[in-house]
Amino acid sequence: MAKSLLVAAIMQPVIRVVGYSLRSTRNDRHKIDSILVLGTAQYDGVPSRQFAARLRHTAKLWRLHEIQHVFTVGGKLPGDRFTEAEVAREYLVKEGVDPDLIFVSAKGNDTASSFKALDPQTVGRVLIVTDPNHSYRAIRIARSIGFDAQPSPTPYSPAKFPSKVYFLTLTHEWGGVVVQDVARLFGARAADMVEEMLRSIQGLLRPSRRARHEQLRRLKK
Known part of the structure; x- marks a missing residue:
């Protein structure tokens, strides 16, 4: 009995994470106000493969309608010259996203602090772009803070x-x-x-x- 409970306690979070990684909300311009891409590792202004995968998906989502606001979030570690949010903005502009529709929030060193730096009312109904395995926890955090958040995990993640x-x-x-x-x-x-x-x-x-x-x-x- 004790072993069964232990296995269940270990596996239940895994099932939630994996199950949610397969969910992706359709980008309906009548229902979605904005797109928010979560930052991750960048190397002196160059996004990591993981980060580039998120940004590539964000740009593709934006090009479906070309009207939605895009929020880039994430600060920097000691010694870094660039914030994750700034690196994201530069990448998205090069991909054709309208710079006037990009809002940079260069704050936060984890998912929760990145969300807390923004006003849920300003962001509106939002698609959260991150890695598939991160999607469940990210949406859970966003909703606990007050965001009307829906998942849109990147299909380009190198973590296959x-x-x-x-x-x-x-x-x-x-x-x-x-x-x-x-x-x-x-x-x-x-x-x-x-x-x-x-x-x-x-x-x-x-x-x-x-x-x-x-x-x-x-x-x-």
């Missing part, structure tokens, strides 16, 4: 099943959902403890994530 990067991102999102569930059931303090433990494990497995972890710790103090 059954690649190593797919399972790395899936593991990361599993951890994020677990933290959300713990916060809902046991409160913020317990969630912070679980989050710190999972970050320590991730830092050992993926040293490239440590700088972002340190930045998030500093901002929380």
Whole structure:
């Protein structure tokens, strides 16, 4: 019985993440006011493959109607010259998106803080563009803050099943959902403890994530 409960507790967040990664809301111009693309790694102004995949999908969505506002979000890590939001804007302009319809919010070092820097009323009914495995958690966070948010995960993500990067991102999102569930059931303090433990494990497995972890710790103090 105990083993069954443990397996269920582990698998349930995975099922939610994978199931939601297959959902994509149609970009109906009569129902969708804007498109919001979440930032991720960029290297001195050049978006990572993961980031470029999000931006490519964003540009394609915008070109369907060429009227919707596009919100680019995301700050920068210490030592970076460019913010994620600025890099996103430059990419989208080169892809033909009207610069007058792009709104840059160069704030936030994680999904929640990026959303909190914006006013849900200003954004309106919005398509959230991110990676498939990140879509469930991103929409969950957006809606908890007050956004009328719908998913539009990029189909161009390099994290394809059954690649190593797919399972790395899936593991990361599993951890994020677990933290959300713990916060809902046991409160913020317990969630912070679980989050710190999972970050320590991730830092050992993926040293490239440590700088972002340190930045998030500093901002929380």
